[in-house]
Amino acid sequence: MGGQEQAISLEPEKQKLLNEHSEKHFTAGEIVRDIIIGVSDGLTVPFALAAGLSGANATSSIVLTAGIAEVAAGAISMGLGGYLAAKSEADHYKRELKREQDEIIAVPDTEAAEVAEILAQYGIEAHEYGPVVNALRKNPQAWLDFMMKFELGLEKPDPRRALHSAMTIAIAYILGGVVPLIPYMFIPNAAEAVVISVVVTLFALLIFGYAKGYFTGNRPFRSAFETTLIGAIASAAAFGLAKAFHA
């Protein structure tokens, strides 16, 4: 890329700017996002549910049964949900592509006016963008790509993305969801198990929140705190509601 070649000759701090810049594109990856979605919810909801049931003095066996049912349901709901979301995103792209194609054929002047509009928004004059509009009109495929990206802001989706996304979210949810349940497997008295579960899970949330912040380019310590806080609030609410309701 011309930009990068030029950058090589820059002094360190300017080079750093550009490195950080390209780095960001890597860290904000879709797989990382899917893992985060799955683990956040997995660590939080089964944890809170287990704590809530313990508050309603259920046995560890019931807590575990409910927890496993929740993890299975949540993984399937999030996984298949993620799959269909990614798939309908791809369908949406196809439909819009077809529609833009039809418009370029049916109403080329209108589409050309839309290109002009897009560039005019940036204070570019007709005599400055004119050649660009004409160049696109001479090259329908490029014109179509331009409209998809700059008018509709749509990127061509990866066909395998839907399945990968589903599996990533589901597995991440299961991995996250099993952590708070482990203590209930070994301690039959839920009132005792919940204490260990709370300690273990809040610790896991801290570490996960830190990693989440690190990989998404947000402040890791703040992310660790926020993620843990959500888990604590959710489980406290579940605990309180279950107690109040069951009493």
Add this chain to the structure above:
Amino acid sequence: MGGQEQAISLEPEKQKLLNEHSEKHFTAGEIVRDIIIGVSDGLTVPFALAAGLSGANATSSIVLTAGIAEVAAGAISMGLGGYLAAKSEADHYKRELKREQDEIIAVPDTEAAEVAEILAQYGIEAHEYGPVVNALRKNPQAWLDFMMKFELGLEKPDPRRALHSAMTIAIAYILGGVVPLIPYMFIPNAAEAVVISVVVTLFALLIFGYAKGYFTGNRPFRSAFETTLIGAIASAAAFGLAKAFHA
């Protein structure tokens, strides 16, 4: 908009193309997306959890306690999760804006080369995009906006969005989650309540799936079928696992 003015003089079918076109921008709204996220999960997970616990011959009281704990935990986790996601999206935009600003000041030639690159991808020649690049260099604010949108594909986020998103998702999750639990409130025997819950919830999933398809511009009947299938699979898995585990 110039495009629209021109469109008025078009024959019906071409006008229709453009109407559908602008229509899509309305239907794919972020609030609709948040409602869909909340209701889909709300109708699916508490439903499957309740079915699962009934499979482990728990009483309606335990099923209801677990269901309420799950709905509270899920609403908080999704709501606060949505809030932080929207907030970090806004922070991300701010950071990128600052970074682009610094780059435009520190390495203007590199940034100008990036503009050229973006336009060159569409087969536009240097002599065609040259005037556009120069126009942007003369207008740093417009240049910055251009880079944010066309290089990074980032839209300026709405500041109130984070809170609205959180509340929309949480309320939608609660509304969806209460539906499958209602039968357990009136029928003490979970083995009987689960039957009504399954019927009521699958019916609700059909209607919701249809509406989801309608509002997101996907085939409504297919969406109704897919959405209901997810709920059925999730609850069957939860039911089976809970039974297997508890037996």
